Amino acid sequence: MLGYLLKRLTYTVPITLAVTVVCFLLVHIAPGDPLNAVAPADAPAEVVEALKAAYGFDRPLPVQYAKWLGRAVAGDLGRSVATGRPVAGEVLSAVGNTLLLAVVGGAAGFLGGTLLGCLAGYFHKTRIDRVASAISVVGVSVPHYWLGLLLTIIFSARLNWLPAMGAGPGGSGNWTWDLAHARHLVLPAITLSVIPMGIITRTVRALVAEVLSQEFVQALRAKGLRDGQVFTHVAKNVAPTALAVMGVQLGYLIGGSILVETVFAWPGTGFLLNIAIFQRDLPLLQGAILVLCLVFVGLNLLVDLIQPFIDPRMRRN
Amino acid sequence: MRFFVSVDNLSVRFEAAKPVHAVNGVSFDLAEGEVLGLLGESGSGKSVTLRALMRLHPDKVTRYGGAIRVDGQDVLGMAPTALDSFRGKTCAMVFQDPILAFDPVYSLGRQISETIRRHEAVDQATARARAVELLERVQVPSARRRYDAYPHEVSGGMRQRAMIALALACRPRLLLADEPTTALDATVQIQVLLLLRELQKEMGMSVIFVTHDIGVAAEISDRLAVMYGGRIIEQGPLAEVMREPSHPYTQGLLASTVTAGMRGRRLEAIPGMPPDLTALPPGCAFAPRCGLAVDACRAAAPLPVSAGGRQVACVRAAFPGTTKIPRPARDDTAHADHQTSLISLPVPEGPRC
Numbered sequence: 001m002l003g004y005l006l007k008r009l010t011y012t013v014p015i016t017l018a019v020t021v022v023c024f025l026l027v028h029i030a031p032g033d034p035l036n037a038v039a040p041a042d043a044p045a046e047v048v049e050a051l052k053a054a055y056g057f058d059r060p061l062p063v064q065y066a067k068w069l070g071r072a073v074a075g076d077l078g079r080s081v082a083t084g085r086p087v088a089g090e091v092l093s094a095v096g097n098t099l100l101l102a103v104v105g106g107a108a109g110f111l112g113g114t115l116l117g118c119l120a121g122y123f124h125k126t127r128i129d130r131v132a133s134a135i136s137v138v139g140v141s142v143p144h145y146w147l148g149l150l151l152t153i154i155f156s157a158r159l160n161w162l163p164a165m166g167a168g169p170g171g172s173g174n175w176t177w178d179l180a181h182a183r184h185l186v187l188p189a190i191t192l193s194v195i196p197m198g199i200i201t202r203t204v205r206a207l208v209a210e211v212l213s214q215e216f217v218q219a220l221r222a223k224g225l226r227d228g229q230v231f232t233h234v235a236k237n238v239a240p241t242a243l244a245v246m247g248v249q250l251g252y253l254i255g256g257s258i259l260v261e262t263v264f265a266w267p268g269t270g271f272l273l274n275i276a277i278f279q280r281d282l283p284l285l286q287g288a289i290l291v292l293c294l295v296f297v298g299l300n301l302l303v304d305l306i307q308p309f310i311d312p313r314m315r316r317n
Numbered sequence: 318m319r320f321f322v323s324v325d326n327l328s329v330r331f332e333a334a335k336p337v338h339a340v341n342g343v344s345f346d347l348a349e350g351e352v353l354g355l356l357g358e359s360g361s362g363k364s365v366t367l368r369a370l371m372r373l374h375p376d377k378v379t380r381y382g383g384a385i386r387v388d389g390q391d392v393l394g395m396a397p398t399a400l401d402s403f404r405g406k407t408c409a410m411v412f413q414d415p416i417l418a419f420d421p422v423y424s425l426g427r428q429i430s431e432t433i434r435r436h437e438a439v440d441q442a443t444a445r446a447r448a449v450e451l452l453e454r455v456q457v458p459s460a461r462r463r464y465d466a467y468p469h470e471v472s473g474g475m476r477q478r479a480m481i482a483l484a485l486a487c488r489p490r491l492l493l494a495d496e497p498t499t500a501l502d503a504t505v506q507i508q509v510l511l512l513l514r515e516l517q518k519e520m521g522m523s524v525i526f527v528t529h530d531i532g533v534a535a536e537i538s539d540r541l542a543v544m545y546g547g548r549i550i551e552q553g554p555l556a557e558v559m560r561e562p563s564h565p566y567t568q569g570l571l572a573s574t575v576t577a578g579m580r581g582r583r584l585e586a587i588p589g590m591p592p593d594l595t596a597l598p599p600g601c602a603f604a605p606r607c608g609l610a611v612d613a614c615r616a617a618a619p620l621p622v623s624a625g626g627r628q629v630a631c632v633r634a635a636f637p638g639t640t641k642i643p644r645p646a647r648d649d650t651a652h653a654d655h656q657t658s659l660i661s662l663p664v665p666e667g668p669r670c
């Protein structure tokens with residue numbers, strides 16, 4: 001068990017290094033010269049040279065990488081070309097907002113999906129199953145941004161119940177736990193929850209139906225266990241796989257909410273990436289991608305580390 | 318005499334596009350402390366019969382007919398809560414393959430103590446101590462440590478012992494054993510069988526023991542019932558049925574068994590296929606494979622005829638004067654070993670095994 005944990009931990013080292021190399025190289029393989037964003041196209045040669053030296057672009061790549069990595073480890077991801085502010089600060093606050101949205105939206109989706117999935121699995125091939133499965137299909141196939149726009153039109157424009165933009169009153173980018181801010185969270189979280197809801201419904205439905213068809217469920221009934229007690233057994237069998245799928249989904253929510261964040265002007269990493277790409281702000285882009293990838297690696301690690309604690313079949317040694 | 322278990326004309330049908338007539342009019346009685354061996358090919362309806370005794374089949378698709386009484390209780394008419402208390406307490410089951418019958422994510426001991434706590438008002442510590450005692454009783458070594466082991470962590474024999482401990486947790490008066498040794502190696506098979514017999518004697522339980530292995534049935538049963546096509550075609554005291562089988566199918570089974578004296582000889586397996594339970598013929602289900610079949614056999618299913626504690630359902634056996642059906646030649650030293658020998662061959666498996 002301890003061996004497994006250590007082994008799993010060591011695996012993340014090369015992955016993390018690979019992530020940093022890719023993020024570093026991103027600046028150099030991206031089309032166009034990173035200096036274009038800061039220096040005018042007709043800038044004199046000596047100005048370009050000076051800028052190159054200032055950003056360190058005149059050194060050999062491995063040296064640049066080593067220096068960059070050293071600074072990144074110390075928490076310095078450089079400065080945004082566009083705003084001149086430190087990238088680390090911008091990225092961290094954006095990651096915080098994205099995590100918040102992903103966790104709240106994900107939790108809503110996972111809760112709804114688990115509920116619908118259990119119902120569908122328990123009442124396999126009945127009308128309840130068909131209704132739940134239909135909801136799940138709609139959830140997976142409805143386009144994110146379209147749903148976001150629809151919700152905005154209905155609940156913001158028409159009914160004026162909920163705000164449509166930003167993470168707080170007056171476009172505040174700093175989240176605080178109060179009602180005024182929470183109101184801003186509702187629509188983007190609902191929009192984001194729809195896909196994981198559909199996927200978790202499908203997953204849990206299949207898992208529950210599969211577990212219920214196993215011999216041991218009959219054996220539990222043969223012991224005289226009541227329905228509720230049998231359900232506890234089913235849940236514990238379904239949990240490991242369901243949680244693993246939820247971990248992957250949470251990863252997608254963190255990495256893939258660009259469209260939703262853009263529709264709702266939610267100041268998260270998706271929104272930030274959008275800005276960075278359009279303004280060709282390479283340090284910002286690099287920093288945002290690096291932090292996102294690290295969050296992803298960390299999340300996978302967390303899921304793998306939790307797994308053996310909830311699934312005894314994985315505790316081999 | 319009041320029997321402890323009394324099954325009267327039980328039928329079990331599974332609703333589907335093609336309904337499965339798995340059990341078709343099974344009747345038998347079992348006294349307290351008696352062991353009934355239920356013998357038959359794979360797919361003959363043994364497990365379905367056994368599970369019906371606990372009403373374990375899925376409610377939605379199962380149609381029961383007839384009556385089952387256990388300890389004076391009407392199993393098929395019981396309210397759900399009474400049924401839950403009946404299961405595991407009055408009547409318990411040992412499943413064929415313990416790796417499938419144990420919940421993989423609960424420890425073995427937990428699954429035993431859970432059963433105890435379901436039926437008796439004891440705390441976890443007491444239940445745990447009882448479970449460890451039970452594991453010791455079924456000869457699981459270092460039982461205290463094995464309590465926390467998960468099903469995949471122990472050997473097949475150990476798992477089956479734990480399954481027996483689980484079944485015996487609340488001292489049931491009727492034990493249903495569904496081929497409990499089939500999934501085990503030969504040597505472990507014998508150990509588990511001996512253990513079951515010993516526990517049965519000690520606790521005075523009634524046992525219904527399903528098997529497709531004549532040697533195993535001979536080892537443990539007081540009475541033997543032979544199933545074919547969802548019917549009991551012959552039943553009676555073990556020794557009598559073994560010595561003088563009167564149904565052509567039973568005769569065929571015994572002829573195809575290898576005993577010590579017959580080793581090396583070619584088996585006379587019964588040619589043909591087991592019947593299709595979705596389309597049973599109106600007459601005797603064995604007719605297509607029976608060398609003695611006559612027109613009367615195909616007209617209507619032969620009703621069981623009883624005489625002196627024995628019962629047989631065969632047209633030819635029912636007619637006066639034809640009860641003694643010519644048996645295939647076999648040497649007489651052979652079946653003398655039957656009752657003690659475990660060296661035997663399973664009944665030929667059907668295509669669905």
Ligand SMILES: Nc1ncnc2c1ncn2[C@@H]1O[C@H](COP(=O)(O)OP(=O)(O)O)[C@@H](O)[C@H]1O
Binds near residue numbers: 337
């Ligand atoms: N739940 C079920 N639904 C439909 N058919 C079933 C079900 N359970 C068992 N059967 C069928 O009933 C027949 C008898 O099965 P079974 O009693 O398990 O045979 P065996 O004598 O080998 O134990 C088989 O053909 C099997 O396919």
Ligand code: SF4
Binds near residue numbers: 607632
């Ligand atoms: S009833 Fe007829 S077909 Fe059936 S076993 Fe007896 S002799 Fe054979």
Ligand SMILES: [Mg+2]
Binds near residue numbers: 363364365496
């Ligand atoms: Mg069976």
